[in-house]
Amino acid sequence: MKIPVIIHRYDKTERFIKxxxxxxxxxxxxxxxxxxxxxxxxxxxxxxxxxxxCNFSETRTIGYWKNHPYAYSNFLSVFLGDMEIPDLDTAQxxxxxxxxxxxxxxxxxxxxxxxxxxxxxIGQYVPEGQVKTLNQIVEEADNLxxxxxxxxxxxxxxxDILDKANNLHQISYCSETSLPKPIVDVxxxxxGEEWFLIHxxxxxxxxxxxxxxxxATNPNGSDNDLRIDIWFCDKSGxxxxxxxxxxxxxxxxxxxxxPWDDYRLRTHQARILIVAADVSNPAIQAWxxxxxNFKITALTELETMDLLGIVPPEEDPEKGxxxx
Numbered sequence: 490m491k492i493p494v495i496i497h498r499y500d501k502t503e504r505f506i507k508x509x510x511x512x513x514x515x516x517x518x519x520x521x522x523x524x525x526x527x528x529x530x531x532x533x534x535x536x537x538x539x540x541x542x543c544n545f546s547e548t549r550t551i552g553y554w555k556n557h558p559y560a561y562s563n564f565l566s567v568f569l570g571d572m573e574i575p576d577l578d579t580a581q582x583x584x585x586x587x588x589x590x591x592x593x594x595x596x597x598x599x600x601x602x603x604x605x606x607x608x609x610x611i612g613q614y615v616p617e618g619q620v621k622t623l624n625q626i627v628e629e630a631d632n633l634x635x636x637x638x639x640x641x642x643x644x645x646x647x648x649d650i651l652d653k654a655n656n657l658h659q660i661s662y663c664s665e666t667s668l669p670k671p672i673v674d675v676x677x678x679x680x681g682e683e684w685f686l687i688h689x690x691x692x693x694x695x696x697x698x699x700x701x702x703x704x705a706t707n708p709n710g711s712d713n714d715l716r717i718d719i720w721f722c723d724k725s726g727x728x729x730x731x732x733x734x735x736x737x738x739x740x741x742x743x744x745x746x747x748p749w750d751d752y753r754l755r756t757h758q759a760r761i762l763i764v765a766a767d768v769s770n771p772a773i774q775a776w777x778x779x780x781x782n783f784k785i786t787a788l789t790e791l792e793t794m795d796l797l798g799i800v801p802p803e804e805d806p807e808k809g810x811x812x813x
Contacts (some may be wrong), residue, residue, distance in 0.1 A: 497527035509639040517693075546614075548605045548657045551597055555584040557731050559720045559764050561604045569596045569603075570634025575731070591644040592634060593765045598651035605655065607772045617652050626650060671715055671765040672706040673777040678761055680781025686749045688793040701733070701743045705765035709773070717762040723753065725779045726760040739765065748785050757784045 524616055530550060544805055558577050566575040574580050586597040602623065606612045612624035619626070630647045636688045676716035677700060678684075687696040707715050716736050723727035731753055759782060788796060 493746055498618075507703070510671075515752055527811070546611050546653050546660050547611045548609070548611070548660065549601070550655050554601050554604050555581065557729065559634070559718060559732070559762055559776065560608065562718060562732070562735070563606055563716075564607045564760060565776055567600070567603050568632050569599050572596065572634070574600065591641045591648065592639070593628060595634065595644050595648040595651070595760060598648050598655060599627065599634070601655045602627055602651050610772070611660065614660060616650070616657070616699045619650065623654065626654075644756075663701065668773055669708045670703075670773055670775040671767070673762050673775050674703075674704045674761055675761055675777050675779050676704060677702040678759075678783040679779050681759075684747065684783070684784040684785045686747055686754075686785065686787040686795060687797070688788050688790045690790050691750055691793045691797060691799065692749070697747050698744050699747055699804045701745055701761055701763075703741060703763045703777070704740075705739050705763065709767065711741055714768050715765045716768050717743075718765070718766070719743055719745075720762040722760040722778060723758055723764050724758050725782055726757045726762065729762050733761075747785065748771045754785050755787050759781045761784050 532651045540669070548754065558580070560578060565577070565580065566573055568574070569583070574583060580600065583596050583600050588594060606623060606627065612627075613622050615622050615625075621629070626647070632652065633643055633647060647698070684699050687693075701719060703717075707710055707713050717739050718735055719733040720729045721731040723731050731751075734743055737743065749781075760779035762776055762778045764774060764776040766772075793799075794801060
């Protein structure tokens with residue numbers, strides 16, 4: 490019995506198909522390799538881009554910081570040379586400088602710049618016409634203030650540099666990626682409310698208690714890692730000079746026993762401001778104000794009696810007869 494032998498012959502068409510398949514595999518391999526290299530290059534590009542963020546930042550003047558103590562209260566205490574600035578009152582004294590002594594004028598500009606650096610993270614910025622960063626200029630000013638033999642000319646030179654930098658307002662600045670700020674929202678009072686303050690003649694504990702509520706979210710961790718400052722503002726939120734609470738926990742609510750005899754609080758243009766700051770890095774902070782004005786009214790004795798439903802004592806009729 491003969492076993493058939495099958496011989497497979499390739500014709501031209503089959504040889505072409507096979508050759509084309511080989512070429513396709515080679516091309517596909519090249520594409521995959523190129524894609525991998527491009528991917529690595531793209532990732533490297535992303536790393537370079539996200540390592541630094543270049544955008545607009547700010548500086549603010551002595552006048553701004555003087556009128557917005559809530560914006561820098563979390564940055565205290567600081568030193569100006571050998572002088573410690575531990576609290577708001579001392580900072581205000583520095584800003585209330587008179588143009589008599591050059592070292593005092595330098596301290597005021599230096600304090601404003603330290604707040605600008607803390608708030609906006611611009612310490613590595615090099616002002617136009619300078620070769621030193623703001624951090625280096627600040628260090629030079631601190632050292633000069635420590636020198637009892639510093640000349641007026643040296644003090645004035647640094648004062649002028651810092652003054653110019655504090656008045657730049659907007660700068661283009663590249664800095665390392667910073668952490669996002671908290672998200673804050675004042676929920677009460679948020680506008681249109683009226684708070685009545687009971688007259689001291691009829692005051693009892695709790696009668697002048699008023700609730701303040703807010704939400705504060707920490708995008709960098711637990712909301713419990715935020716600390717809260719509360720400020721009372723007048724003039725539709727443009728003057729926030731009365732601190733209600735300092736460095737309290739982020740509970741979302743605070744009871745304020747509003748003093749009847751503080752005349753700064755009697756206004757129809759009141760707003761509440763909430764500042765939330767990261768407990769480990771106070772420079773990561775944000776704030777929010779009431780969206781609209783609310784009223785605080787200090788009641789007279791008669792108004793208090795009317796509000797509480799107290800009936801005035803009637804005149805003694807016997808006393809009236811005797812008077813006749």
